[in-house]
Amino acid sequence: MTLTEIAALPKPTTEVMRRRARAAGLPTREYLRRELFALAQRRIALDGVVDFLAAERPGHPSPAPDADAAAVIHAYELPAHVWSVLADRAAASAISLADYMRQELITSARRSTVADALLEFDEVLERDPSLVIDREAVAASIRYARGE
Template sequence: MGLAIDDLPAEAAAVLRRRARAAELPVADYLRAELVARARMRTPEDSVVEFLASEGRDAMPEIDGDASALVTIYDLPAETLTVLGRRAHAAGHALGDYARRELIASARRATVDDAMLEFGEVADPEMDMAAVAAAVRYARGE
């Protein structure tokens, strides 16, 4: 296991690569932005982190081999590392494993834009992509 794009499950890696291309970013830069954004969103683990802090409990995660990639490959800001580390501890995971799980979870939360990017890769140039987008939005109840 690892945090490099090639270490993620193939389906997750494909979604994240597609998003990186659409954002016109190198994959590592996109994954960095994704991890920073996920650290800024509130998660269920945050309640556990807050409880542990209120009890004066240590919230340091296990630092596994993959955790170094968060600094060396993705150059994550200290604040992001702190948030992800506390959440990892609250969830009972090593820091690198938690970050990997976050990237996989992000890839699994497909959006309409994700569907359209995927259709765009295989669609006939004559296809009415606006109609496809409308159908996807309808099917998703949007």
């Protein structure tokens, strides 16, 4: 993430994150901060590689954040325990911390939920209140299409 602003993300990711933030009643920056916190707290497959590397290189420090990552860490006020987990994952992936955080936010936005789809329909209804959309039918259709 070469910029600390959400504008540094691709437009589709920006739209999803802003929509989710609005639904959560949070400023976008705070929502992104919470996304990064959640990512650091959730164990993922890559953590096995992180654990292996830590066992094979005891005492080897985590990589220091580059300038872009430092700006993101500062902008989102990420505590050390959050960015160190993300830094270890970035190192295991052989990419910079800033790129890793950007990649993970994009991935999160691509994992759309039924709630995300309904939020999009809500935006359509806000633009044109004359439309009649049965939210429950839409939700049921989405779940059916996803095999849920």
